[in-house]
Amino acid sequence: MDLLRHLDAFIAVAEERHFGRAAARLQMAQPPLSQQIRRLEGELGVELFARTTRRVDLTPAGEAYLVRARSILGSVDEAGDEARRVAAGVTGHLRIGCVGSATYSLLPRLSRRLATELPGVEFSFRGEMLVADQVAALHDGTIDLALLRPPVLDGTLEVRDLREERLMLAVPSDHPLAGRRQVRVDDLAGVDLIVHSAARRSTMYDVVRGLLADAGVTPRIRHEVGETSTLVTLVAGGLGVAVVPEPVSALAIDGVAYLPLVRPVRTIGLALAHRSERTEPHLERTVAVVEALARSAG
Known part of the structure:
Protein backbone atom coordinates (compact mmCIF):
# COMPACT_ATOMS: atom_id res chain seq x y z
CA MET A 1 0.00 0.00 0.00
CA ASP A 2 3.11 2.29 0.15
CA LEU A 3 2.78 2.84 -3.60
CA LEU A 4 -0.84 3.97 -3.19
CA ARG A 5 0.19 6.41 -0.45
CA HIS A 6 2.95 7.71 -2.71
CA LEU A 7 0.44 8.16 -5.53
CA ASP A 8 -2.01 9.98 -3.24
CA ALA A 9 0.80 12.26 -2.11
CA PHE A 10 1.99 12.88 -5.67
CA ILE A 11 -1.50 13.72 -6.96
CA ALA A 12 -2.14 16.10 -4.04
CA VAL A 13 1.09 18.03 -4.73
CA ALA A 14 0.43 17.97 -8.49
CA GLU A 15 -3.06 19.42 -8.04
CA GLU A 16 -2.24 21.93 -5.31
CA ARG A 17 1.13 22.95 -6.82
CA HIS A 18 2.23 23.66 -3.25
CA PHE A 19 3.67 21.30 -0.61
CA GLY A 20 2.08 23.14 2.31
CA ARG A 21 -1.43 23.07 0.87
CA ALA A 22 -1.00 19.44 -0.22
CA ALA A 23 0.14 18.47 3.30
CA ALA A 24 -2.90 20.17 4.81
CA ARG A 25 -5.17 18.38 2.33
CA LEU A 26 -3.63 15.03 3.30
CA GLN A 27 -3.74 15.96 7.00
CA MET A 28 -0.04 15.38 7.50
CA ALA A 29 3.08 17.44 8.16
CA GLN A 30 4.97 18.92 5.22
CA PRO A 31 8.41 17.30 5.80
CA PRO A 32 7.11 13.69 5.58
CA LEU A 33 5.23 14.65 2.43
CA SER A 34 8.36 16.06 0.84
CA GLN A 35 10.20 12.87 1.81
CA GLN A 36 7.54 10.71 0.18
CA ILE A 37 7.84 12.64 -3.08
CA ARG A 38 11.64 12.38 -2.98
CA ARG A 39 11.43 8.62 -2.42
CA LEU A 40 8.97 8.27 -5.30
CA GLU A 41 11.25 10.25 -7.62
CA GLY A 42 14.20 8.16 -6.46
CA GLU A 43 12.39 4.91 -7.20
CA LEU A 44 11.37 6.16 -10.65
CA GLY A 45 14.76 7.74 -11.41
CA VAL A 46 13.16 10.94 -12.73
CA GLU A 47 12.15 14.33 -11.36
CA LEU A 48 8.38 14.76 -11.26
CA PHE A 49 8.37 18.37 -10.04
CA ALA A 50 10.34 21.48 -10.90
CA ARG A 51 10.67 23.29 -7.55
CA THR A 52 11.31 27.00 -7.02
CA THR A 53 11.05 29.13 -3.91
CA ARG A 54 7.61 30.31 -4.99
CA ARG A 55 5.93 27.40 -6.71
CA VAL A 56 6.00 23.73 -7.65
CA ASP A 57 5.41 22.78 -11.27
CA LEU A 58 5.14 19.39 -12.94
CA THR A 59 7.91 18.34 -15.27
CA PRO A 60 6.93 16.70 -18.57
CA ALA A 61 7.63 13.35 -16.88
CA GLY A 62 5.42 14.46 -13.99
CA GLU A 63 2.59 15.41 -16.36
CA ALA A 64 2.69 11.93 -17.92
CA TYR A 65 2.92 10.26 -14.51
CA LEU A 66 -0.11 12.22 -13.27
CA VAL A 67 -2.32 10.76 -16.00
CA ARG A 68 -1.31 7.22 -15.13
CA ALA A 69 -1.48 7.82 -11.36
CA ARG A 70 -5.07 9.04 -11.59
CA SER A 71 -5.97 6.05 -13.75
CA ILE A 72 -4.37 3.62 -11.27
CA LEU A 73 -6.14 5.08 -8.25
CA GLY A 74 -9.39 5.17 -10.20
CA SER A 75 -9.01 1.47 -11.02
CA VAL A 76 -8.23 0.68 -7.38
CA ASP A 77 -11.38 2.50 -6.28
CA GLU A 78 -13.45 0.67 -8.92
CA ALA A 79 -11.98 -2.66 -7.82
CA GLY A 80 -12.93 -1.92 -4.21
CA ASP A 81 -16.46 -0.94 -5.22
CA GLU A 82 -16.80 -4.11 -7.29
CA ALA A 83 -15.55 -6.27 -4.39
CA ARG A 84 -18.06 -4.66 -2.04
CA ARG A 85 -20.91 -5.21 -4.54
CA VAL A 86 -19.95 -8.87 -4.93
CA ALA A 87 -19.77 -9.33 -1.15
CA ALA A 88 -23.21 -7.72 -0.81
CA GLY A 89 -24.67 -10.02 -3.47
CA VAL A 90 -25.79 -7.21 -5.76
CA THR A 91 -23.70 -8.11 -8.80
CA GLU A 164 -47.08 -28.25 -3.78
CA GLU A 165 -49.03 -27.93 -7.04
CA ARG A 166 -52.34 -29.67 -7.67
CA LEU A 167 -52.65 -32.01 -10.62
CA MET A 168 -55.24 -31.24 -13.29
CA LEU A 169 -56.41 -32.79 -16.53
CA ALA A 170 -55.88 -31.00 -19.84
CA VAL A 171 -58.52 -32.15 -22.35
CA PRO A 172 -59.51 -31.15 -25.88
CA SER A 173 -62.42 -28.71 -25.74
CA ASP A 174 -64.61 -31.12 -27.74
CA HIS A 175 -63.70 -34.19 -25.66
CA PRO A 176 -66.52 -36.02 -23.81
CA LEU A 177 -64.84 -35.16 -20.49
CA ALA A 178 -64.63 -31.44 -21.29
CA GLY A 179 -68.17 -30.74 -20.11
CA ARG A 180 -67.51 -31.93 -16.58
CA ARG A 181 -66.65 -29.70 -13.62
CA GLN A 182 -64.09 -32.22 -12.39
CA VAL A 183 -62.70 -35.61 -13.36
CA ARG A 184 -61.94 -38.69 -11.28
CA VAL A 185 -58.76 -40.61 -11.93
CA ASP A 186 -60.74 -43.74 -12.77
CA ASP A 187 -62.51 -41.77 -15.53
CA LEU A 188 -59.25 -42.10 -17.47
CA ALA A 189 -59.78 -45.81 -18.09
CA GLY A 190 -59.78 -46.38 -21.85
CA VAL A 191 -58.90 -42.74 -22.57
CA ASP A 192 -55.99 -41.88 -24.87
CA LEU A 193 -53.19 -40.25 -22.87
CA ILE A 194 -50.35 -37.92 -23.77
CA VAL A 195 -47.50 -38.04 -21.26
CA HIS A 196 -44.03 -36.69 -20.71
CA SER A 197 -41.25 -38.90 -22.01
CA ALA A 198 -40.20 -41.97 -20.07
CA ALA A 199 -37.04 -42.26 -22.16
CA ARG A 200 -35.92 -38.83 -20.92
CA ARG A 201 -36.64 -39.81 -17.28
CA SER A 202 -39.47 -37.34 -16.79
CA THR A 203 -40.71 -37.03 -13.20
CA MET A 204 -44.24 -36.41 -14.48
CA TYR A 205 -44.21 -39.73 -16.34
CA ASP A 206 -43.63 -41.60 -13.08
CA VAL A 207 -46.25 -39.49 -11.29
CA VAL A 208 -48.93 -40.22 -13.90
CA ARG A 209 -48.17 -43.95 -14.00
CA GLY A 210 -48.33 -44.09 -10.20
CA LEU A 211 -51.60 -42.14 -10.11
CA LEU A 212 -53.25 -44.50 -12.57
CA ALA A 213 -51.86 -47.60 -10.88
CA ASP A 214 -53.26 -46.49 -7.52
CA ALA A 215 -56.69 -46.11 -9.13
CA GLY A 216 -56.46 -49.48 -10.86
CA VAL A 217 -56.46 -47.90 -14.31
CA THR A 218 -54.46 -49.45 -17.12
CA PRO A 219 -52.88 -46.53 -19.01
CA ARG A 220 -53.48 -46.13 -22.73
CA ILE A 221 -50.52 -43.98 -23.66
CA ARG A 222 -50.62 -42.77 -27.27
CA HIS A 223 -47.88 -40.12 -27.29
CA GLU A 224 -44.78 -39.32 -25.23
CA VAL A 225 -43.24 -35.85 -25.52
CA GLY A 226 -40.34 -33.97 -24.00
CA GLU A 227 -41.80 -30.49 -23.62
CA THR A 228 -44.92 -29.33 -21.80
CA SER A 229 -45.79 -26.89 -24.57
CA THR A 230 -45.78 -29.75 -27.09
CA LEU A 231 -47.89 -31.88 -24.76
CA VAL A 232 -50.59 -29.18 -24.47
CA THR A 233 -50.44 -28.54 -28.21
CA LEU A 234 -51.16 -32.21 -28.90
CA VAL A 235 -54.10 -32.03 -26.47
CA ALA A 236 -55.43 -29.06 -28.44
CA GLY A 237 -55.08 -31.18 -31.58
CA GLY A 238 -57.43 -33.78 -30.12
CA LEU A 239 -54.80 -36.52 -29.82
CA GLY A 240 -55.52 -37.30 -26.18
CA VAL A 241 -55.71 -35.91 -22.66
CA ALA A 242 -52.84 -35.13 -20.28
CA VAL A 243 -52.31 -34.93 -16.54
CA VAL A 244 -50.47 -31.69 -15.77
CA PRO A 245 -49.58 -29.53 -12.75
CA GLU A 246 -52.11 -26.74 -12.23
CA PRO A 247 -49.67 -23.92 -13.24
CA VAL A 248 -49.65 -25.33 -16.79
CA SER A 249 -53.11 -23.81 -17.17
CA ALA A 250 -51.26 -20.50 -17.55
CA LEU A 251 -50.36 -21.83 -21.00
CA ALA A 252 -53.66 -20.84 -22.58
CA ILE A 253 -54.06 -22.54 -25.97
CA ASP A 254 -57.31 -22.54 -27.95
CA GLY A 255 -58.97 -25.90 -27.90
CA VAL A 256 -57.79 -26.95 -24.42
CA ALA A 257 -59.83 -27.09 -21.22
CA TYR A 258 -58.36 -27.69 -17.76
CA LEU A 259 -60.32 -29.69 -15.20
CA PRO A 260 -59.64 -30.48 -11.53
CA LEU A 261 -58.52 -34.05 -10.99
CA VAL A 262 -60.09 -35.71 -7.94
CA ARG A 263 -60.42 -39.06 -6.19
CA PRO A 264 -57.77 -38.84 -5.11
CA VAL A 265 -56.65 -35.21 -5.18
CA ARG A 266 -52.94 -35.34 -5.89
CA THR A 267 -50.19 -32.74 -5.85
CA ILE A 268 -46.65 -32.59 -7.16
Whole structure:
Protein backbone atom coordinates (compact mmCIF):
# COMPACT_ATOMS: atom_id res chain seq x y z
CA MET A 1 0.00 0.00 0.00
CA ASP A 2 3.11 2.29 0.15
CA LEU A 3 2.78 2.84 -3.60
CA LEU A 4 -0.84 3.97 -3.19
CA ARG A 5 0.19 6.41 -0.45
CA HIS A 6 2.95 7.71 -2.71
CA LEU A 7 0.44 8.16 -5.53
CA ASP A 8 -2.01 9.98 -3.24
CA ALA A 9 0.80 12.26 -2.11
CA PHE A 10 1.99 12.88 -5.67
CA ILE A 11 -1.50 13.72 -6.96
CA ALA A 12 -2.14 16.10 -4.04
CA VAL A 13 1.09 18.03 -4.73
CA ALA A 14 0.43 17.97 -8.49
CA GLU A 15 -3.06 19.42 -8.04
CA GLU A 16 -2.24 21.93 -5.31
CA ARG A 17 1.13 22.95 -6.82
CA HIS A 18 2.23 23.66 -3.25
CA PHE A 19 3.67 21.30 -0.61
CA GLY A 20 2.08 23.14 2.31
CA ARG A 21 -1.43 23.07 0.87
CA ALA A 22 -1.00 19.44 -0.22
CA ALA A 23 0.14 18.47 3.30
CA ALA A 24 -2.90 20.17 4.81
CA ARG A 25 -5.17 18.38 2.33
CA LEU A 26 -3.63 15.03 3.30
CA GLN A 27 -3.74 15.96 7.00
CA MET A 28 -0.04 15.38 7.50
CA ALA A 29 3.08 17.44 8.16
CA GLN A 30 4.97 18.92 5.22
CA PRO A 31 8.41 17.30 5.80
CA PRO A 32 7.11 13.69 5.58
CA LEU A 33 5.23 14.65 2.43
CA SER A 34 8.36 16.06 0.84
CA GLN A 35 10.20 12.87 1.81
CA GLN A 36 7.54 10.71 0.18
CA ILE A 37 7.84 12.64 -3.08
CA ARG A 38 11.64 12.38 -2.98
CA ARG A 39 11.43 8.62 -2.42
CA LEU A 40 8.97 8.27 -5.30
CA GLU A 41 11.25 10.25 -7.62
CA GLY A 42 14.20 8.16 -6.46
CA GLU A 43 12.39 4.91 -7.20
CA LEU A 44 11.37 6.16 -10.65
CA GLY A 45 14.76 7.74 -11.41
CA VAL A 46 13.16 10.94 -12.73
CA GLU A 47 12.15 14.33 -11.36
CA LEU A 48 8.38 14.76 -11.26
CA PHE A 49 8.37 18.37 -10.04
CA ALA A 50 10.34 21.48 -10.90
CA ARG A 51 10.67 23.29 -7.55
CA THR A 52 11.31 27.00 -7.02
CA THR A 53 11.05 29.13 -3.91
CA ARG A 54 7.61 30.31 -4.99
CA ARG A 55 5.93 27.40 -6.71
CA VAL A 56 6.00 23.73 -7.65
CA ASP A 57 5.41 22.78 -11.27
CA LEU A 58 5.14 19.39 -12.94
CA THR A 59 7.91 18.34 -15.27
CA PRO A 60 6.93 16.70 -18.57
CA ALA A 61 7.63 13.35 -16.88
CA GLY A 62 5.42 14.46 -13.99
CA GLU A 63 2.59 15.41 -16.36
CA ALA A 64 2.69 11.93 -17.92
CA TYR A 65 2.92 10.26 -14.51
CA LEU A 66 -0.11 12.22 -13.27
CA VAL A 67 -2.32 10.76 -16.00
CA ARG A 68 -1.31 7.22 -15.13
CA ALA A 69 -1.48 7.82 -11.36
CA ARG A 70 -5.07 9.04 -11.59
CA SER A 71 -5.97 6.05 -13.75
CA ILE A 72 -4.37 3.62 -11.27
CA LEU A 73 -6.14 5.08 -8.25
CA GLY A 74 -9.39 5.17 -10.20
CA SER A 75 -9.01 1.47 -11.02
CA VAL A 76 -8.23 0.68 -7.38
CA ASP A 77 -11.38 2.50 -6.28
CA GLU A 78 -13.45 0.67 -8.92
CA ALA A 79 -11.98 -2.66 -7.82
CA GLY A 80 -12.93 -1.92 -4.21
CA ASP A 81 -16.46 -0.94 -5.22
CA GLU A 82 -16.80 -4.11 -7.29
CA ALA A 83 -15.55 -6.27 -4.39
CA ARG A 84 -18.06 -4.66 -2.04
CA ARG A 85 -20.91 -5.21 -4.54
CA VAL A 86 -19.95 -8.87 -4.93
CA ALA A 87 -19.77 -9.33 -1.15
CA ALA A 88 -23.21 -7.72 -0.81
CA GLY A 89 -24.67 -10.02 -3.47
CA VAL A 90 -25.79 -7.21 -5.76
CA THR A 91 -23.70 -8.11 -8.80
CA GLY A 92 -22.84 -11.26 -10.73
CA HIS A 93 -24.39 -13.60 -13.29
CA LEU A 94 -26.70 -16.57 -12.76
CA ARG A 95 -28.36 -19.04 -15.12
CA ILE A 96 -31.67 -20.55 -14.02
CA GLY A 97 -33.25 -23.69 -15.48
CA CYS A 98 -36.98 -24.35 -15.18
CA VAL A 99 -39.29 -27.31 -15.61
CA GLY A 100 -42.12 -26.79 -18.08
CA SER A 101 -44.87 -25.63 -15.70
CA ALA A 102 -42.55 -23.18 -13.92
CA THR A 103 -41.55 -21.79 -17.32
CA TYR A 104 -45.10 -20.60 -17.93
CA SER A 105 -46.36 -19.80 -14.43
CA LEU A 106 -43.44 -18.68 -12.29
CA LEU A 107 -40.75 -17.51 -14.70
CA PRO A 108 -42.53 -14.38 -16.03
CA ARG A 109 -43.06 -13.00 -12.50
CA LEU A 110 -39.67 -14.23 -11.33
CA SER A 111 -37.75 -12.45 -14.09
CA ARG A 112 -39.53 -9.19 -13.26
CA ARG A 113 -38.96 -9.57 -9.51
CA LEU A 114 -35.27 -10.33 -9.97
CA ALA A 115 -34.82 -7.34 -12.28
CA THR A 116 -36.38 -5.11 -9.61
CA GLU A 117 -34.68 -6.51 -6.50
CA LEU A 118 -31.29 -7.46 -7.96
CA PRO A 119 -30.74 -5.06 -10.87
CA GLY A 120 -26.97 -5.52 -10.76
CA VAL A 121 -27.15 -9.28 -11.28
CA GLU A 122 -27.36 -10.55 -14.86
CA PHE A 123 -29.81 -13.44 -15.25
CA SER A 124 -30.38 -15.87 -18.08
CA PHE A 125 -33.04 -18.57 -18.21
CA ARG A 126 -33.55 -21.99 -19.78
CA GLY A 127 -37.10 -23.23 -19.91
CA GLU A 128 -38.74 -26.60 -20.55
CA MET A 129 -35.99 -28.63 -18.86
CA LEU A 130 -36.62 -32.11 -17.49
CA VAL A 131 -35.27 -32.91 -14.04
CA ALA A 132 -32.52 -35.27 -15.21
CA ASP A 133 -31.29 -32.61 -17.64
CA GLN A 134 -31.35 -29.97 -14.90
CA VAL A 135 -29.31 -32.11 -12.51
CA ALA A 136 -26.72 -32.73 -15.23
CA ALA A 137 -26.66 -29.01 -16.07
CA LEU A 138 -26.09 -28.08 -12.42
CA HIS A 139 -23.08 -30.38 -12.30
CA ASP A 140 -21.51 -29.23 -15.56
CA GLY A 141 -22.14 -25.55 -14.78
CA THR A 142 -24.57 -24.94 -17.63
CA ILE A 143 -27.06 -23.62 -15.05
CA ASP A 144 -26.57 -22.36 -11.49
CA LEU A 145 -30.09 -22.81 -10.10
CA ALA A 146 -32.87 -25.24 -11.03
CA LEU A 147 -36.61 -25.05 -10.53
CA LEU A 148 -37.42 -28.75 -10.65
CA ARG A 149 -39.57 -31.61 -9.41
CA PRO A 150 -38.54 -33.58 -6.34
CA PRO A 151 -37.42 -36.05 -5.30
CA VAL A 152 -33.83 -35.33 -6.30
CA LEU A 153 -31.62 -38.17 -5.06
CA ASP A 154 -28.27 -36.40 -5.28
CA GLY A 155 -26.39 -35.67 -2.08
CA THR A 156 -24.18 -33.06 -3.74
CA LEU A 157 -27.16 -30.78 -4.35
CA GLU A 158 -29.00 -28.58 -1.87
CA VAL A 159 -32.73 -28.93 -2.56
CA ARG A 160 -35.32 -26.60 -1.03
CA ASP A 161 -39.01 -27.40 -1.31
CA LEU A 162 -40.97 -24.42 -2.60
CA ARG A 163 -44.62 -25.52 -2.83
CA GLU A 164 -47.08 -28.25 -3.78
CA GLU A 165 -49.03 -27.93 -7.04
CA ARG A 166 -52.34 -29.67 -7.67
CA LEU A 167 -52.65 -32.01 -10.62
CA MET A 168 -55.24 -31.24 -13.29
CA LEU A 169 -56.41 -32.79 -16.53
CA ALA A 170 -55.88 -31.00 -19.84
CA VAL A 171 -58.52 -32.15 -22.35
CA PRO A 172 -59.51 -31.15 -25.88
CA SER A 173 -62.42 -28.71 -25.74
CA ASP A 174 -64.61 -31.12 -27.74
CA HIS A 175 -63.70 -34.19 -25.66
CA PRO A 176 -66.52 -36.02 -23.81
CA LEU A 177 -64.84 -35.16 -20.49
CA ALA A 178 -64.63 -31.44 -21.29
CA GLY A 179 -68.17 -30.74 -20.11
CA ARG A 180 -67.51 -31.93 -16.58
CA ARG A 181 -66.65 -29.70 -13.62
CA GLN A 182 -64.09 -32.22 -12.39
CA VAL A 183 -62.70 -35.61 -13.36
CA ARG A 184 -61.94 -38.69 -11.28
CA VAL A 185 -58.76 -40.61 -11.93
CA ASP A 186 -60.74 -43.74 -12.77
CA ASP A 187 -62.51 -41.77 -15.53
CA LEU A 188 -59.25 -42.10 -17.47
CA ALA A 189 -59.78 -45.81 -18.09
CA GLY A 190 -59.78 -46.38 -21.85
CA VAL A 191 -58.90 -42.74 -22.57
CA ASP A 192 -55.99 -41.88 -24.87
CA LEU A 193 -53.19 -40.25 -22.87
CA ILE A 194 -50.35 -37.92 -23.77
CA VAL A 195 -47.50 -38.04 -21.26
CA HIS A 196 -44.03 -36.69 -20.71
CA SER A 197 -41.25 -38.90 -22.01
CA ALA A 198 -40.20 -41.97 -20.07
CA ALA A 199 -37.04 -42.26 -22.16
CA ARG A 200 -35.92 -38.83 -20.92
CA ARG A 201 -36.64 -39.81 -17.28
CA SER A 202 -39.47 -37.34 -16.79
CA THR A 203 -40.71 -37.03 -13.20
CA MET A 204 -44.24 -36.41 -14.48
CA TYR A 205 -44.21 -39.73 -16.34
CA ASP A 206 -43.63 -41.60 -13.08
CA VAL A 207 -46.25 -39.49 -11.29
CA VAL A 208 -48.93 -40.22 -13.90
CA ARG A 209 -48.17 -43.95 -14.00
CA GLY A 210 -48.33 -44.09 -10.20
CA LEU A 211 -51.60 -42.14 -10.11
CA LEU A 212 -53.25 -44.50 -12.57
CA ALA A 213 -51.86 -47.60 -10.88
CA ASP A 214 -53.26 -46.49 -7.52
CA ALA A 215 -56.69 -46.11 -9.13
CA GLY A 216 -56.46 -49.48 -10.86
CA VAL A 217 -56.46 -47.90 -14.31
CA THR A 218 -54.46 -49.45 -17.12
CA PRO A 219 -52.88 -46.53 -19.01
CA ARG A 220 -53.48 -46.13 -22.73
CA ILE A 221 -50.52 -43.98 -23.66
CA ARG A 222 -50.62 -42.77 -27.27
CA HIS A 223 -47.88 -40.12 -27.29
CA GLU A 224 -44.78 -39.32 -25.23
CA VAL A 225 -43.24 -35.85 -25.52
CA GLY A 226 -40.34 -33.97 -24.00
CA GLU A 227 -41.80 -30.49 -23.62
CA THR A 228 -44.92 -29.33 -21.80
CA SER A 229 -45.79 -26.89 -24.57
CA THR A 230 -45.78 -29.75 -27.09
CA LEU A 231 -47.89 -31.88 -24.76
CA VAL A 232 -50.59 -29.18 -24.47
CA THR A 233 -50.44 -28.54 -28.21
CA LEU A 234 -51.16 -32.21 -28.90
CA VAL A 235 -54.10 -32.03 -26.47
CA ALA A 236 -55.43 -29.06 -28.44
CA GLY A 237 -55.08 -31.18 -31.58
CA GLY A 238 -57.43 -33.78 -30.12
CA LEU A 239 -54.80 -36.52 -29.82
CA GLY A 240 -55.52 -37.30 -26.18
CA VAL A 241 -55.71 -35.91 -22.66
CA ALA A 242 -52.84 -35.13 -20.28
CA VAL A 243 -52.31 -34.93 -16.54
CA VAL A 244 -50.47 -31.69 -15.77
CA PRO A 245 -49.58 -29.53 -12.75
CA GLU A 246 -52.11 -26.74 -12.23
CA PRO A 247 -49.67 -23.92 -13.24
CA VAL A 248 -49.65 -25.33 -16.79
CA SER A 249 -53.11 -23.81 -17.17
CA ALA A 250 -51.26 -20.50 -17.55
CA LEU A 251 -50.36 -21.83 -21.00
CA ALA A 252 -53.66 -20.84 -22.58
CA ILE A 253 -54.06 -22.54 -25.97
CA ASP A 254 -57.31 -22.54 -27.95
CA GLY A 255 -58.97 -25.90 -27.90
CA VAL A 256 -57.79 -26.95 -24.42
CA ALA A 257 -59.83 -27.09 -21.22
CA TYR A 258 -58.36 -27.69 -17.76
CA LEU A 259 -60.32 -29.69 -15.20
CA PRO A 260 -59.64 -30.48 -11.53
CA LEU A 261 -58.52 -34.05 -10.99
CA VAL A 262 -60.09 -35.71 -7.94
CA ARG A 263 -60.42 -39.06 -6.19
CA PRO A 264 -57.77 -38.84 -5.11
CA VAL A 265 -56.65 -35.21 -5.18
CA ARG A 266 -52.94 -35.34 -5.89
CA THR A 267 -50.19 -32.74 -5.85
CA ILE A 268 -46.65 -32.59 -7.16
CA GLY A 269 -43.84 -30.65 -5.54
CA LEU A 270 -41.78 -27.80 -6.92
CA ALA A 271 -38.29 -27.33 -5.52
CA LEU A 272 -35.20 -25.16 -5.98
CA ALA A 273 -31.78 -26.79 -6.27
CA HIS A 274 -28.16 -25.78 -6.58
CA ARG A 275 -24.79 -27.38 -5.89
CA SER A 276 -24.19 -27.54 -2.14
CA GLU A 277 -20.84 -25.76 -2.28
CA ARG A 278 -22.35 -22.72 -4.01
CA THR A 279 -22.65 -20.03 -1.32
CA GLU A 280 -22.04 -16.84 -3.29
CA PRO A 281 -23.98 -13.88 -1.86
CA HIS A 282 -25.77 -13.10 -5.13
CA LEU A 283 -26.89 -16.74 -5.42
CA GLU A 284 -28.19 -16.77 -1.83
CA ARG A 285 -30.07 -13.51 -2.40
CA THR A 286 -31.61 -14.96 -5.56
CA VAL A 287 -32.70 -18.08 -3.64
CA ALA A 288 -34.46 -15.84 -1.11
CA VAL A 289 -36.31 -13.99 -3.89
CA VAL A 290 -37.41 -17.25 -5.53
CA GLU A 291 -38.62 -18.70 -2.21
CA ALA A 292 -40.64 -15.58 -1.39
CA LEU A 293 -42.22 -15.46 -4.84
CA ALA A 294 -43.06 -19.17 -4.86
CA ARG A 295 -44.79 -18.86 -1.49
CA SER A 296 -46.85 -15.87 -2.59
CA ALA A 297 -47.68 -17.39 -5.98
CA GLY A 298 -48.54 -20.73 -4.42
